Amino acid sequence: MLRNQNNTPLFDALKAYHEKNVIPFDVPGHKHGKGIPEFAQFVGEKVLEIDVNSMKPLDNISNPISVIKEAEELMADAYCSDHAFFSVNGTTSAVQAMIMSVCQPGDKIILPRNAHKSATNALILSGALPVYIQPETNEKLGIAMGISLESVEMAIAKNSDAKAVFIINPTYYGATSDVKQIVKLAHKHGMAVLVDEAHGAHFPFHEELPMGAMELGADMAAVSLHKTGGSLSQSSALLLNEGLIDKNTVKTILNLTQTTSASYLLMASLDVARKMLVKQGEDVFYRILKITREARDEINRIEGLYAFGKELVGQPGVFNFDETKLSINVTGIGITGFEAYDLLRDEYNIQVELGDALNILAIVSVGDDEKSLNALIEALRDLSQKYRSNESVQIQYAKIVLENPQVIVSPRNAFYARKKFVKLEASEGEISGESIMAYPPGIPIVTPGERINREMIHYIKFLKSQHSMLTDTQDPYVENIKVLGI
Template sequence: MRERTYKLAQDRAPLLDALTEYRRGRVVPFDVPGHKQGRGTPELTEFLGKSCLSVDVNSMKPLDNLSHPTSVIKEAEALAADAFGADDAFLIIGGTTAAVQAMIMSVCKRGDSIIIPRNVHKSAINALILCGIIPVYVDPGIHPELGISLGMSADHVEAAIAAHPEAKAVFVNNPTYYGICADLRRITEAAHRAGMAALIDEAHGTHFYFGGDMPLTAMEAGADMAAVSMHKTGGSLTQSSLLIMKRGRVRPDYVRTVINLTQTTSASYLLMSSLDIARKALATEGRETFARVVSLAEYARGEINRIGGYYAFSREIIDGKYIYDFDTTKLSVNTLKIGLAGVEVYDLLRDDYGIQIEFGDMGNMLAIISVGDNHYAIERLVASLSEIKRLHGREGLGLLDHEYIPPVVRMTPQEAFYAPSSPLPIRETVGKISAEFVMCYPPGIPILAPGEEVTREALDYILYAKEKGSLVMGPQDMELNYLYTVK
């Protein structure tokens, strides 16, 4: 179990202190926002609370400025860097999407190549569209029983590096939505030997930095930058995130400049203070907190597997190649042997039992177990899954058993996105080049991305996902009857 020693006093929360002092000072606001500490929108104040609205404020001297921090925000970022073992940290209030895009745009420019897994979140491909970066896709492995996409193997990354020495960076998802972890250290070292930056989308790995016996973190592996979604498993407010980095290949002042290209100049103090408060809790209580989280997840996994039919998988699937490690806090459950797609179980849990899980796909469902969960909630989930099997379980049905479709890339994402295009009935698009994204959300991993050929396999998957009730999004046609393809 890793032990952490901090250089700074992690029991401090400078943004919390500054906002508390602001509230205590009873400042009369003649600046934005226009609700003026909630007085102008009484219904909103009643809904969110006066305490919340009183600190939904604009940048000012005592509260610093996120675009150019010099005082309390600068201190909050220094504390975050120390807590995560990084040289620098940036508070991000545009979600981890903004952090992922800032990472990529900090090391790649128009015409540069980046080695990247195809099962990335759409935010990464969006960065390629915005900047004209050329992807070198590495297909992840596919688990033969579960059908899920896995991590990039280090062997395949090293082969991609050898084949594309001109690439500027290697981009890694770690962990995946399902909890699959790659061999980060080997991949990072391979990237660095080739003079490339190592960028890690660590959106689902906040807890790795604070729990015991957790998979290796990006900073421990020596990566240059990582996007950390604090709101997912760290306890901060939705849309708040961190971008953390090691100095050397990337300059922090340039990263700040890149972040400021797209990040709002009206930064939310609610989001920023939630990052500060959550970081304090993680640094001071994280080990105990995540020991409890792991215990809850392992208990749930055992109980679900005892139901029969379901398979709540864990570290036994580690193969040392595509699955180098596994995040045991992820309660990922295969549902195919009860005759239901994961998305069908998702819908039943929500509609019939009042339980909202993270997502369901064609063969699996995912329940996020984190800092706010308790034993009662776990028991309710387990009991509901048992009832669903009893009432709705079926046998012998032919269900789609995998969720990753290898892409056939015909154009770069930017070329296709901006190319002349026209809508076609979606069933007539096989062989055409998509000008749009098509994805199930969550998780937001594209089935098709701009520049990829619409294969029969991809089309069948899209239609199957729609039939099963997945939220299929991306195209301009919200009904998904038409898809824009390159002329």
């Protein structure tokens, strides 16, 4: 049954609550902002007046039966799925719920090694065993792309007892895999297909974008509406197609880790963003694609820069490409992506999504316009003139992209094992007891249970030299790393 996508049941209920001017003797304790007037004055009193707790008129995320349930049903329709669950713990919580809904301790799951840390942390929570498949790589750009159907086929042949195949669609840089054929292959062997679609929340809303995972037959997908769909940060949705996975199991798993004090600001923003995407998405993304294509062409006229895009389609690991990911290789002007990331922020007041050894990534979405893109183009033009040298930067990207690491101990067992600190430089050959990653993008260089090799150490030291934000280690400066042992 298709529902009226003009409706915003949760947002309407929240507005009705606000109009009643209820006297609150429940939480939150700021009582409609009166307890923190300085903050209320800055963000606006109305924002805090609708920052409320679960109650009968507003439903409850743990067991939705009225307005949240209606809003989730509208979300499911919007994404061509059977069910949708709101997530206020971000897509991290949704990814973890996907894996935990399918895998029990000791079960195998096939996944690419360039998965986000939410997936590797889900292995710890679920006790599942990773069967890593290597994504295709583009050596010129120094980045991982999608996974090939052949690599999935080989992994399934060697691990016919695996419970699921996990896919990233798209990658951070915009590459998609052949999800439809991977789904067909996995289902033939009774395996569920779980899709991290954090950066593809906009896919179903314009025909010139790649197709969404649920339309392609995936069993579950986690979508970050806050990334590319217009909702507030930390708000996402978990989508489910009936068949291999029970919806009540998913609900139970979500309730294990998701807060019982769900933000109505976040949930209402999901409700309104979904309406906007369905009713206006075609026009919005027609405009976004137009200005992004124009910007890509203009950037490619700047000496030393290469804004890659649809020309990559057909290369290994690139079944399709999301043009709203404005990825730019900067090595031709003689600086690293990390340096370009910092320079754009510090000298031009422009914040791009990420920088890596060779590239920067600007995400263009529903809130962008010609003015913002023109500012980026002018900054890049000035950057090229100021910093361009005669030699291109040649940096070996992390070998983790090229070779699967050795998994010696399961992530869960490594997480709970006894550990010791060793100097990073002296950790080669040890089994890691923790994860290390640069954020963004939050893809681990090493995870618990993997043997640390020389290339990992070299790359971590390079990241430190570039002042990258390294996370997840107990030592905040990553001088030491925890490894297994007494």
